[in-house]
Amino acid sequence: MLLEIKDLTLLYGRIQALHGISLTVNEGEVVALIGANGAGKTTTMRAISGLRPVASGSIVFDGTDVTRMRADLRVVRGIGQAPEGRGVFPGMTVMENLEMGAYTRRDRSGIAEDMKMVMDLFPRLAERRKQHGGTLSGGEQQMLAVGRALMARPRLLLLDEPSMGLAPMLIQQIFEIITRINEQGTTILLVEQNAQQALSRAHRGYVLETGRIVKEGTGRDLLHDPAVKEAYLGVA
Numbered sequence: 001m002l003l004e005i006k007d008l009t010l011l012y013g014r015i016q017a018l019h020g021i022s023l024t025v026n027e028g029e030v031v032a033l034i035g036a037n038g039a040g041k042t043t044t045m046r047a048i049s050g051l052r053p054v055a056s057g058s059i060v061f062d063g064t065d066v067t068r069m070r071a072d073l074r075v076v077r078g079i080g081q082a083p084e085g086r087g088v089f090p091g092m093t094v095m096e097n098l099e100m101g102a103y104t105r106r107d108r109s110g111i112a113e114d115m116k117m118v119m120d121l122f123p124r125l126a127e128r129r130k131q132h133g134g135t136l137s138g139g140e141q142q143m144l145a146v147g148r149a150l151m152a153r154p155r156l157l158l159l160d161e162p163s164m165g166l167a168p169m170l171i172q173q174i175f176e177i178i179t180r181i182n183e184q185g186t187t188i189l190l191v192e193q194n195a196q197q198a199l200s201r202a203h204r205g206y207v208l209e210t211g212r213i214v215k216e217g218t219g220r221d222l223l224h225d226p227a228v229k230e231a232y233l234g235v236a
């Protein structure tokens with residue numbers, strides 16, 4: 001087991017956003033976290049990456065309790081995140097943004113290899129390598145955020161709504177890329193509004209409702225679950 005979360009609670013002031021979340025991610029898996037707006041998906045990701053302190057519960061990554069570890073040290077341990085809302089550096093070029101993703105690494109040849117891998121995955125970024133992040137289209141910034149997260153060579157990649165705001169053709173492409181990244185050996189925890197795509201790509205999934213896990217199963221089982229279909233897949 002690569003990630004094990006137990007009974008996690010998290011507060012924003014007096015608002016309780018997570019009410020005892022437990023989930024696991026095994027090495028090599030793609031796990032999808034789905035749920036309505038405000039269910040707590042992004043909050044769960046923030047707790048795992050260390051961007052928000054948790055109130056109680058535990059987060060164990062690769063056998064180490066990281067519940068209260070600093071966010072940057074979690075990156076060093078192998079937890080990488082492409083955050084919702086992209087967060088690319090607008091004044092830096094595509095290349096510089098990608099290099100920033102590798103700031104914790106010292107293995108120059110490995111970094112060069114991964115730069116090539118990211119450029120192969122995202123030919124659009126390769127074409128625009130000298131362009132400033134702030135001048136990329138929304139979809140291109142999304143790709144850059146994923147590429148930058150990959151540059152840390154994470155063991156666990158946290159992807160928060162990678163398909164958000166993308167045109168249908170690009171949505172298809174980003175999910176294909178997610179599958180390829182996984183096939184190349186990276187474990188992925190994926191938050192998505194696009195439940196259909198996410199569950200059809202994921203080995204397993206969890207359904208989050210108002211800060212609680214209400215259902216879990218294989219991607220396939222959840223795709224065919226009548227309640228999930230009705231609530232998240234837009235079919236009765």
Ligand code: ATP
Pocket residue numbers: 012013015017035036037038039040041042043044193
């Ligand atoms: P979406 O799909 O809309 O992004 P989500 O499932 O990712 O939703 P979260 O962003 O995790 O949901 O939010 C969970 C709950 O916590 C929501 O009710 C939200 O209003 C609240 N919340 C999130 N961030 C904060 C904050 N900084 N301060 C106060 N409340 C917050």
